[in-house]
Amino acid sequence: MTTEPRSDRRRKLGVCSGTHILHDGMVDMLYPLLPLLAQTFGLSLSEVGLIRSANKAAMALFQVPIGLLAERYGERILLVAGTACAGMAYIGLGLSGSYLTIVSFLFLAGCGNAAQHPLCSAIISNAYAEGSRRGALGTYNFAGDVGKMIFASAATFCVGLGFAWNTPVLATGAIGILAALAILLLLPVMPLSAKEASQQATETTGGWGIRDKRGFTALCGIAVLDSSTRTGFLTFVAFLMIAKGVSAGWAASAPVIVFVGGMVGKLACGFLADRIGVIRTVVLTELATGIGILMMLVLPNLAAFFLLPLIGVALNGTSSVLYGTIGDLVDANRQRRAFGLFYTLGSVCGLVAPWAYGLIGDQIGIPETLGLVGILIFLTIPLCLVLRPAVAEAKAAT
Numbered sequence: 001m002t003t004e005p006r007s008d009r010r011r012k013l014g015v016c017s018g019t020h021i022l023h024d025g026m027v028d029m030l031y032p033l034l035p036l037l038a039q040t041f042g043l044s045l046s047e048v049g050l051i052r053s054a055n056k057a058a059m060a061l062f063q064v065p066i067g068l069l070a071e072r073y074g075e076r077i078l079l080v081a082g083t084a085c086a087g088m089a090y091i092g093l094g095l096s097g098s099y100l101t102i103v104s105f106l107f108l109a110g111c112g113n114a115a116q117h118p119l120c121s122a123i124i125s126n127a128y129a130e131g132s133r134r135g136a137l138g139t140y141n142f143a144g145d146v147g148k149m150i151f152a153s154a155a156t157f158c159v160g161l162g163f164a165w166n167t168p169v170l171a172t173g174a175i176g177i178l179a180a181l182a183i184l185l186l187l188p189v190m191p192l193s194a195k196e197a198s199q200q201a202t203e204t205t206g207g208w209g210i211r212d213k214r215g216f217t218a219l220c221g222i223a224v225l226d227s228s229t230r231t232g233f234l235t236f237v238a239f240l241m242i243a244k245g246v247s248a249g250w251a252a253s254a255p256v257i258v259f260v261g262g263m264v265g266k267l268a269c270g271f272l273a274d275r276i277g278v279i280r281t282v283v284l285t286e287l288a289t290g291i292g293i294l295m296m297l298v299l300p301n302l303a304a305f306f307l308l309p310l311i312g313v314a315l316n317g318t319s320s321v322l323y324g325t326i327g328d329l330v331d332a333n334r335q336r337r338a339f340g341l342f343y344t345l346g347s348v349c350g351l352v353a354p355w356a357y358g359l360i361g362d363q364i365g366i367p368e369t370l371g372l373v374g375i376l377i378f379l380t381i382p383l384c385l386v387l388r389p390a391v392a393e394a395k396a397a398t
Contacts, residue, residue, distance in 0.1 A: 025151030049358030056350030058110025067340025082115025087176020094170035134324030138270020209334025215390020261312025269317030293374030
């Protein structure tokens with residue numbers, strides 16, 4: 001069987017990583033702006049959570065349809081259209097003057113952002129099917145956290161200089177439109193690799209192509225808990241620091257510090273899973289996440305800030321391992337829709353978790369709410385035991 005040329009694989013990885021930098025940066029640059037938006041528009045915690053949920057709602061609705069459309073029309077045109085849509089939505093967001101228009105344009109941005117994760121992940125998973133798939137997806141995920149750090153840091157810097165909240169948002173929208181043109185030029189129509197073509201001829205051609213439904217269900221369950229924890233913690237960690245007596249300006253940097261650790265985690269954990277195994281890596285990162293969040297509640301301000309990047313390593317690192325495992329459980333010719341389903345579950349969690357935790361926070365307070373966030377992540381451990389046989393069987397088959 002002919003292996004896809006290394007230059008083609010690297011080209012796909014490079015374009016997809018660049019796209020990931022932009023889209024994740026666009027989505028998560030809002031985290032440090034949330035306290036400022038709350039002050040500007042007089043929002044409750046549940047309304048702040050709904051701001052984040054609007055973007056996730058659109059992604060939850062459109063990721064699976066986009067994965068299905070890509071099987072017919074290809075990834076290139078959908079990535080270009082999605083990126084352009086997100087860029088235009090951010091320009092509209094930056095011109096918004098009310099809470100309702102902010103939520104509306106974030107929903108539209110989510111429609112565009114929905115294209116990136118399932119399509120780019122499927123491209124990389126198939127391109128590196130015979131290589132270090134988790135390492136390649138870890139590199140791709142690392143790029144996403146680079147985007148989070150760059151865009152979130154830029155937003156924090158702009159606010160620190162006295163610019164209005166919409167200045168970095170407008171700039172990001174313009175960058176998104178330019179990036180759509182760049183993707184159109186750099187990602188030409190690519191034929192199926194020999195690996196994909198052969199698999200499409202021999203593997204399941206109907207349904208979802210899931211080889212082990214029990215294992216895939218457990219994998220999705222872990223992803224649901226992991227995503228809920230990540231979005232809940234990132235949405236309200238700045239508010240926790242304010243509750244500890246930190247100024248709003250310094251508290252706004254808390255998500256950025258988490259992103260710095262997340263960059264390391266997403267790159268390292270993919271390669272770590274290739275070395276010590278999927279289950280061990282997931283158990284390690286989820287335990288570290290829960291313990292780290294609970295320690296945040298009792299540590300003083302300075303120590304809590306030092307703990308943030310370590311939490312980021314575990315909080316974001318798990319995703320590289322989970323994404324890389326999809327390729328082990330799903331046929332190559334159905335990975336676009338499988339990634340769409342997988343990311344949709346994460347988006348639903350991103351939609352529900354900030355709003356739900358916001359409602360809980362309005363009732364019992366931020367520290368207690370984040371304590372609940374830290375405890376619930378431990379439910380992933382029994383799911384890892386369910387996933388173990390499917391991973392072992394896939395490894396043996398490979």
